[in-house]
Amino acid sequence: MASLADQEFFAKLRALNDKFGASLPATLGRLRAARLACDAAGPDQARLTEMHEVLHTLAGSAATFGFRALGQQARELEQRLRALRAGGAAPAPAWSEWLAGIDRFLAWAERDPKAAYYDGE
Numbered sequence: 001m002a003s004l005a006d007q008e009f010f011a012k013l014r015a016l017n018d019k020f021g022a023s024l025p026a027t028l029g030r031l032r033a034a035r036l037a038c039d040a041a042g043p044d045q046a047r048l049t050e051m052h053e054v055l056h057t058l059a060g061s062a063a064t065f066g067f068r069a070l071g072q073q074a075r076e077l078e079q080r081l082r083a084l085r086a087g088g089a090a091p092a093p094a095w096s097e098w099l100a101g102i103d104r105f106l107a108w109a110e111r112d113p114k115a116a117y118y119d120g121e
Contacts, residue, residue: 020065024113028106030054035102043095051102052081066114073105073118 034050043051055078062071080098084090104120 017065020061020067021114024067024109027054027058028109028113031102032106035099035106038095038099043099048081048085052078052085055081069115069118070109070113073108077101077105 031051031054034047034054038044038047038051055074058067058074059071059078062068062074077098080101084094084098105118108115108118108120
């Protein structure tokens, strides 16, 4: 039998889950706005920083709130972004490929952010 403290804890956790889910459209909108401001030949640093922040936030918190696949894919995109940025001036095809990955991620996340797996479509 669950104690009153357990019931309160799970109620608070559900409220946090709901809050995270409700904030997702704005978070994804922020990522989309930064993405749309990018030039495939070499996105500017301000936009990349914005996208990194959003991806990092999603990667770190999504699984906690029941969005495991969303968090995993955000982490993968974040790590690829770090690699591109660490290498200096990455070639335009590398940026184009990464930005296409962001586009696929956004299309999927906006359709079903709580899906159990990322289908990449």
